[in-house]
Amino acid sequence: MPIRSLAPLIAAAALLLLPPAQAQPAAFSAADLATSRALAARAAQSPLAYELVDSLVTEVGPRPAGSAGDARAVAWALAKLKALGFANVRAEPVPLRVWKRGEVQASLTAPYLQTLVVAALGNSVATPKPGLQAEIAYYADFDALKADTSERARGRIVFIDQKTDRTADARGYGRAVATRINGTSEAARRGALAVAIRSIGTDRDRFAHTGSTRYADGVAPIPALAVSVPDADLIARLQRYGQPLTMQLSLQAETDVPALTHNVIAEIPGSDRAAEVVLIGAHLDSWDLGPGALDDGAGVGIVTAAAKLILDSGAKPRRTVRVVLFGNEENGFDGAVAYADKYRDQVHQFVAESDLGAGLVYRFQSRVRPEALPAVRAIAEQLAPLNIVLGSNEGTPGPDAGVLMRRRSWPALELSQDGSEYFDVHHTANDTLDKVDPAKLRQNVAAWAVMTWLAAQSELSFGPMPLPRSAAP
């Protein structure tokens, strides 16, 4: 490895080793810091984020990409962002092909007749019209399926009883969700007729959690569905009876339907560095089963309200503050991909997205070039009064922003939220406004306003990022 490629690492290490007093020079002017404090103070009083979530779920509701609800959401967002006074408010079309849910019903037919609460997974193919019926091949978790080299799954409906751990962050979900995404292909490879999974969720309510699944190349697609947690418990109990367990299943769906969604964008134009962008995003679409108050109405409310506070502060940001409400985060990232293409040549100071509900922010992380870390530390100082600690420089900025980061190597910031209750209602009909705590939302807005404002003002450029090692010469 040539010395040149080590230089950023050495610089980073050096910065990390500096005592705090030296590591945090006057990264921001007194005026910028005063504005930051004023933003935090005003956020603590602002009802705007909650009002936005309320308005979105009350007036629009479910808004899967390409649906009539999605079109209403786009119109809603354009009207709101214009009314709030942002500049350059626009909807950028994103053509895409969508999956559409149809009717689903499933029941156990032996050893006892029991109706199950289920939901098709996104992208699932349909069953034949009359449905299908087969014995269940039970797997206690995803590893058990992956380890199975027998013929047990062939001609059967595979049931994967993978549990989701409740964790303070999204790690429990992160471990379990591979079952939903990849379990279908693992079952199909083994000759299964269909796959059913225990819902990826931390609740014990009778809601099925939807979410997308994926067919690996070369795999013949099979229908895939999630079973509510209490119904998964029922299957688990019955399989201990040691008798054949059979399931009847009918699932209708359309795949690959041409449709149109939009990224909705609003800006606060910058002053001396207006060509550079600080991007704070959320996704406008939701799954179809519920109104998406937490996923991602909360994110829409948080980043919009944070930008509005900056707009109303009277202080003009140096870089352009851009709010991006992405289209189709839930089942394809088409909006993020389109954005990454369209704005490929624009300098992005950072990208970040709010998409873990309405829990308190507890940590601030970055993924910036090492030379920019003093600015990150100075931002962290301003976030500390909000009970936010500084994490590492290996942050992840959210799903759509993650697409941008990976495709464009743009720097990224992360405000990590407490997600311990988020996966109780995630991707269910139960993701409703009552799950949003207005006080917690206000703390989020404060954090996003402070972070966004200061990063927009920084003398330091957060990128370009060092080349990843694998790409190094």
Place this chain on the structure above:
Amino acid sequence: MPIRSLAPLIAAAALLLLPPAQAQPAAFSAADLATSRALAARAAQSPLAYELVDSLVTEVGPRPAGSAGDARAVAWALAKLKALGFANVRAEPVPLRVWKRGEVQASLTAPYLQTLVVAALGNSVATPKPGLQAEIAYYADFDALKADTSERARGRIVFIDQKTDRTADARGYGRAVATRINGTSEAARRGALAVAIRSIGTDRDRFAHTGSTRYADGVAPIPALAVSVPDADLIARLQRYGQPLTMQLSLQAETDVPALTHNVIAEIPGSDRAAEVVLIGAHLDSWDLGPGALDDGAGVGIVTAAAKLILDSGAKPRRTVRVVLFGNEENGFDGAVAYADKYRDQVHQFVAESDLGAGLVYRFQSRVRPEALPAVRAIAEQLAPLNIVLGSNEGTPGPDAGVLMRRRSWPALELSQDGSEYFDVHHTANDTLDKVDPAKLRQNVAAWAVMTWLAAQSELSFGPMPLPRSAAP
């Protein structure tokens, strides 16, 4: 009022005034008390009640009276009670006419299109096949509707936004449930096309709570449904917009369908007072939306396990212990009415029913003739180690047992449960096994075993009751 009819009241007052030491003579033999303590000790170790609930919901599931599930529940109960070794196990037929749920769907159509989560109320008539659509007449609570002397409800769909308070006992439910039972007739009298109510429930989950409604004599029936709490919140928010709110509604149902259910009965024959009965009951039926783990699988498990402990104690009860699993508690009390007719001439030492879920018992109450109160106090002494306090002599013995008490003036006992979480899932699809805490169930079993055993042994007859004042000569 002649002196004779005052005598019982005077006796009761005298007993209540006696100091505890004198009020509790040696009501029970040392052997009976030893058995009582042994029963409590064994109950603390017994998994039986939970196993029974598990078995019922796993192998049968929903069991509305007269349905195929109900028939399976009756067969299940007969088999279980026989296998447990009880005597005189039998299913007593109860012919009845039932209400059958069909498809339902409801949505708001203005000012915004929103799909609602709803359930028809039991006994509701159907809408015309194509459904109906009308403006909503919003009432903040049931009192507001009752007070309305205007024409506002005429030609509209009445929405009653009555909240259910969470209380330690069932009082919050008791206050709210009148809306479900009588709101339909109040709306119909005012010319409404249909009535929708906020679900009678303490949760904030997206489940509609069903339950029976009633058409008063002379009222032209209109369709009636419950809306989930988050959807009721949505309606409440939208009506504040001040624009006309319209609902589209289609509800199918069949009423007055001839059917058959059964009371399932098992006994431990008494010794010297075998002709007298101590009746501990629960109801075997459930609503159709869920498996009825709490309502009333828990009660079935508790009273059956309590009787089984007595059966296995080696001590033969003096009076006959009778377990009665009533048919159709949920929508008509046909089982209780049939029992009251069939056994009208049998002496019942007491009737009691477990039907408030699986919360801890915190109180013991009675409704016995005053001369029997020393026995009640002596039983309370044995319940005290289970953290159960003695309440009044105005107890209520549960819904079916309440029918018996009112129709036959049989004495009654009550073990009051903590119901603070019960109405979160009551009458919903979400009433599943995971809501049952096995440890709390064991405390219930101990209390029921102690109470049943001692009341069966008592030298004192708990009845006959004093004539009610209105019936006094």
